[in-house]
Amino acid sequence: MKIKFTVQDPCQIVRKSFGDPIADDLRFVVKTLVGEENFIDMTPNKSNNYCCGGGGGFLQSGYVDARRQYGEYKLKQILATKADYCITACHNCHAQIHDLAEHSGANYHTVHLWTLICLSLGILGENEREYLGPDLADVAVYGA
Amino acid sequence: MSSETLKLGKKKQSIFIDKVKELLPEGGNLGLCLTCGACSSGCPATGLEGMDPRKFLRMASLGMDEEITSTPWVWMCTMCQRCIYACPMEIDIPQLVYYARSAWPRESRPKGILGSCDMALRNDSCSAMGATPEDFSFVVEDVLEEYREAQPEFKDMQAPIDKKGAYFFLNQNSREPVTEPDEMVPLWKILHIVGADWTYGSKGWGGENYCMFLADDEAWEHIARTAAKQADELGCKVFLNTE
Ligand code: SF4
Numbered sequence: 001m002k003i004k005f006t007v008q009d010p011c012q013i014v015r016k017s018f019g020d021p022i023a024d025d026l027r028f029v030v031k032t033l034v035g036e037e038n039f040i041d042m043t044p045n046k047s048n049n050y051c052c053g054g055g056g057g058f059l060q061s062g063y064v065d066a067r068r069q070y071g072e073y074k075l076k077q078i079l080a081t082k083a084d085y086c087i088t089a090c091h092n093c094h095a096q097i098h099d100l101a102e103h104s105g106a107n108y109h110t111v112h113l114w115t116l117i118c119l120s121l122g123i124l125g126e127n128e129r130e131y132l133g134p135d136l137a138d139v140a141v142y143g144a
Numbered sequence: 145m146s147s148e149t150l151k152l153g154k155k156k157q158s159i160f161i162d163k164v165k166e167l168l169p170e171g172g173n174l175g176l177c178l179t180c181g182a183c184s185s186g187c188p189a190t191g192l193e194g195m196d197p198r199k200f201l202r203m204a205s206l207g208m209d210e211e212i213t214s215t216p217w218v219w220m221c222t223m224c225q226r227c228i229y230a231c232p233m234e235i236d237i238p239q240l241v242y243y244a245r246s247a248w249p250r251e252s253r254p255k256g257i258l259g260s261c262d263m264a265l266r267n268d269s270c271s272a273m274g275a276t277p278e279d280f281s282f283v284v285e286d287v288l289e290e291y292r293e294a295q296p297e298f299k300d301m302q303a304p305i306d307k308k309g310a311y312f313f314l315n316q317n318s319r320e321p322v323t324e325p326d327e328m329v330p331l332w333k334i335l336h337i338v339g340a341d342w343t344y345g346s347k348g349w350g351g352e353n354y355c356m357f358l359a360d361d362e363a364w365e366h367i368a369r370t371a372a373k374q375a376d377e378l379g380c381k382v383f384l385n386t387e
């Protein structure tokens with residue numbers, strides 16, 4: 001389908017906890033799911049990745065403009081990959097990266113890792129597709 | 145040496161950064177800055193509120209306590225630690241930021257973070273959205289029932305709460321049970337097909353800890369301990385934090 005994916009390394013589990021080995025594990029899973037040729041990494045990445053700007057309470061702090069300005073780094077990184085999807089394995093990242101796209105009108109989708117795992121296994125039902133774009137919304141719907 | 149430096153030197157014992165140094169292993173290396181700027185050049189919060197990590201650290205070192213404990217920038221640093229990673233001296237600026245947050249009077253801290261922390265202190269769920277243990281078990285059971293019926297391959301799928309002796313203790317961000325319950329299901333399915341022995345807890349299931357972001361030590365410890373205690377009481381071996 002020629003759909004391209006990138007992945008956000010969550011600061012919390014990568015830089016702040018397990019380092020590059022878990023970032024490599026994350027890439028192993030993602031490449032297995034989407035195909036090596038459909039995966040494009042952001043730069044910089046892994047332990048050196050930029051925070052998306054959703055962490056540390058920023059999402060709830062009320063400083064919305066500052067949060068989006070912080071997120072410009074991430075937005076530009078994602079846009080530079082030209083990926084159709086940014087996969088997020090962290091809740092804060094998902095909320096922030098989703099908001100960055102909505103607010104700027106960027107046309108990537110932000111999807112939880114669990115959604116893609118189930119989609120690839122063919123067990124993702126029709127009500128579990130909130131964050132898929134139209135290109136994948138009707139693909140391999142379980143029970144349909 | 146300028147006279148200003150000498151004057152500041154006199155007050156040294158009482159300044160904010162010295163108190164923080166005492167609290168950190170190796171003093172967080174806070175006195176070792178080479179002013180190289182590697183931290184600031186790779187920090188997405190650089191420029192917000194006219195601040196950046198190097199400037200924040202320099203101001204703290206100069207004893208400008210008033211400024212560093214009142215700038216809203218401390219709520220814009222996400223404590224992502226990229227600056228530590230980039231810094232040749234591994235200086236712990238985010239921890240300095242954390243203590244600057246805690247220097248704010250509690251009621252003056254950002255309302256959204258404060259409100260989410262207070263919600264989590266309301267009941268044993270520790271959910272930042274205030275959902276009770278009963279709300280949680282109702283939603284989980286309801287959604288599970290629906291999916292077992294509608295998707296036959298998953299008729300034996302489990303989503304247990306307080307299952308004694310389960311291997312994994314799993315927590316859950318409140319956003320799913322409260323606002324988009326169907327989003328809990330993909331993870332349940334994955335756990336089901338790999339045969340994982342897991343459980344949620346009726347206490348401490350809320351995965352988010354806004355009290356930590358609020359820099360309210362007592363409250364965030366309460367939340368972390370509530371979840372850990374429940375996992376221990378159930379005899380779980382591994383705590384899985386999905387946050
Ligand atoms: S990277 Fe480290 S040494 Fe360099 S200016 Fe920042 S804190 Fe100082």
Ligand code: SF4
Nearest residue numbers: 187221222224225227
């Ligand atoms: S921890 Fe704070 S100061 Fe350091 S890079 Fe991240 S946002 Fe910037």
